[in-house]
Amino acid sequence: MSEPPYFETVRSFANVPITEDGVDTISFLEASDGLVKLFDLLGSSVFGFVQADIKGNIEGVRSRYRGASASSATLENLVRSETCQSHRDGTACLVRLTRGLMFLCKALQHMVNDSSIELHVCFKRSYDEVLKHHHTFVVRSLAVVAVRAAPYRRDFVARISQGGDREKFDLELGKWLGGLDVIVRRLAAFLEEGGYGRV
Numbered sequence: 001m002s003e004p005p006y007f008e009t010v011r012s013f014a015n016v017p018i019t020e021d022g023v024d025t026i027s028f029l030e031a032s033d034g035l036v037k038l039f040d041l042l043g044s045s046v047f048g049f050v051q052a053d054i055k056g057n058i059e060g061v062r063s064r065y066r067g068a069s070a071s072s073a074t075l076e077n078l079v080r081s082e083t084c085q086s087h088r089d090g091t092a093c094l095v096r097l098t099r100g101l102m103f104l105c106k107a108l109q110h111m112v113n114d115s116s117i118e119l120h121v122c123f124k125r126s127y128d129e130v131l132k133h134h135h136t137f138v139v140r141s142l143a144v145v146a147v148r149a150a151p152y153r154r155d156f157v158a159r160i161s162q163g164g165d166r167e168k169f170d171l172e173l174g175k176w177l178g179g180l181d182v183i184v185r186r187l188a189a190f191l192e193e194g195g196y197g198r199v
Contacts, residue, residue: 004164005172006037013180014178024073024074025074035104057093063090103131104126107119109181112173119152124144
């Protein structure tokens with residue numbers, strides 16, 4: 001029996017509530033947990049370091065939420081509530097998590113916007129735009145290897161869609177990416193403008 005399509009098994013970023021107070025923390029963490037599964041579909045253990053980094057940062061934000069849930073209903077309030085503390089681990093994790101989500105978002109946007117390029121090119125472009133300037137030469141070298149290990153575009157799409165309807169897949173991917181894009185742009189602006197961290 002085949003697996004259901006990826007987007008039918010995870011919370012979509014398009015369904016994460018955003019109010020004037022900010023991005024709902026619990027829903028965001030659930031959607032981020034679902035995103036981690038996407039790396040399993042890439043089929044290469046070379047992306048394991050990216051997946052581990054994202055998982056660790058999700059857990060860091062979740063830990064902060066659990067320790068101060070009353071003041072952390074939104075991600076923005078979680079960050080604000082940490083400003084008067086000596087340790088701002090939740091904020092640091094959110095900055096790195098936003099960076100990782102932006103990397104994946106941009107890679108998949110490149111895939112959607114240009115059907116003629118292979119997935120490794122999409123990830124390379126995204127890496128250069130989002131992560132490269134945060135990494136040392138050694139890490140950049142490892143990233144180049146990881147990017148080259150990305151599966152072929154058609155194989156990746158087949159893994160995510162699990163044989164489901166392609167039109168429905170394209171629609172769900174568009175919604176998911178649209179929601180993710182809104183959230184990462186919002187968080188990046190909030191973090192950078194507030195002096196909490198650079199995405």
